[in-house]
Amino acid sequence: MTLISYARNFEDVMLWRALKHVGQGSYIDFCARDPVIDSVSLAFYEGGWRGIHVANSEHLEKLKAARPDEDVISNSSAMKKISLSEIHWARVDKRTLEAFFKSQVRPWIVLFENPHEKDETALKDKGYDFAYFDGLNRFYVFRQHPELATAFSLPPNLLDDFTLSGKAGNPFCNLLNSRIAELELEVQALQALNAKYAALAGKLTQRLFERNKKWAARLSGKPKAAFPESAHLNPRAQRIYANLVRAMEGKT
Numbered sequence: 001m002t003l004i005s006y007a008r009n010f011e012d013v014m015l016w017r018a019l020k021h022v023g024q025g026s027y028i029d030f031c032a033r034d035p036v037i038d039s040v041s042l043a044f045y046e047g048g049w050r051g052i053h054v055a056n057s058e059h060l061e062k063l064k065a066a067r068p069d070e071d072v073i074s075n076s077s078a079m080k081k082i083s084l085s086e087i088h089w090a091r092v093d094k095r096t097l098e099a100f101f102k103s104q105v106r107p108w109i110v111l112f113e114n115p116h117e118k119d120e121t122a123l124k125d126k127g128y129d130f131a132y133f134d135g136l137n138r139f140y141v142f143r144q145h146p147e148l149a150t151a152f153s154l155p156p157n158l159l160d161d162f163t164l165s166g167k168a169g170n171p172f173c174n175l176l177n178s179r180i181a182e183l184e185l186e187v188q189a190l191q192a193l194n195a196k197y198a199a200l201a202g203k204l205t206q207r208l209f210e211r212n213k214k215w216a217a218r219l220s221g222k223p224k225a226a227f228p229e230s231a232h233l234n235p236r237a238q239r240i241y242a243n244l245v246r247a248m249e250g251k252t
Contacts, residue, residue: 003043003162006036008170009136010156011111012043015089017160018109018151020047025088027051028105030096031113033059035066036167040091040111045070051087054096094119101126108148110140216244 005013019025029041032053036042041051045067052071053063063072090107092100097112097119110128112119115138120130128140132152141148156162166176 001047003160004046004165005162006039006042006165006167008038008168009134010162011040011091011134011137013156013160013162014132014134014139014152015040015109015111016043016047016162018148019088022088024048024050026086028054028087028090028100028103028107030054030090030092030100032063032072035059035063038169039167049088054099097122106142106144108142108145110142112138112140114138 003013003016007013024047025044027041027044027049028051032041032055033039041049041053044051050070052073053067054073054075055063057074060072060074087105087107089109089111090100090105091111091113093113094116097115100110101122106127109131110123112123113136115123120138123140127143129143129146129149130138131141131149132139134155139152141152164172164176166180
């Protein structure tokens with residue numbers, strides 16, 4: 001399957017490369033925000049994965065509406081009530097690292113945005129080794145799954161078979177989003193023009209219908225000889241006229 005990337009720095013591409021063999025796995029996003037824009041989890045969600053989102057009040061309801069079949073919570077302590085047999089990746093930041101450690105979950109991969117040196121030390125103490133830095137995030141692999149580290153030897157590339165969704169807030173999508181906006185305006189203009197011509201066609205059809213009714217009325221009330229004008233009609237009109245006359249004669 002071709003992956004659709006929604007994340008702002010291809011984080012979902014790197015995680016998918018390492019974990020796509022899992023099938024339908026699980027994740028925890030401790031710093032969940034919009035369910036689409038810059039989402040690291042949406043590509044996995046579309047691939048059949050399900051997980052937990054720990055979100056603040058600004059994004060809580062929007063996430064619940066977009067992911068009704070996932071757990072969306074505002075307090076990481078509520079995770080004690082949630083059980084997942086295996087967590088394959090988790091995303092944390094400086095604000096949520098403590099909540100991650102308290103959760104007792106140990107994902108195969110941890111994605112950390114700009115950690116402090118002391119935070120990296122704490123991750124190492126919990127069994128994680130650094131695997132990759134993408135300029136914004138650092139990726140750590142749990143020591144029980146050292147085989148995953150090889151997935152982080154190269155940056156995202158064409159062999160990853162992914163395409164941009166256009167929903168990420170990064171410069172990579174600016175041209176795409178600009179073109180989409182232009183096309184949307186063109187579509188709106190074409191729809192307006194189509195409606196205009198449809199209305200005109202309706203008026204012309206009605207006028208033609210009324211004219212044909214009048215012509216039919218005249219023909220039905222007079223004999224054939226009363227229409228010498230038929231002699232100078234064009235061939236198509238003559239055929240129509242002849243058919244009408246035959247039809248009238250057939251009724252008499």
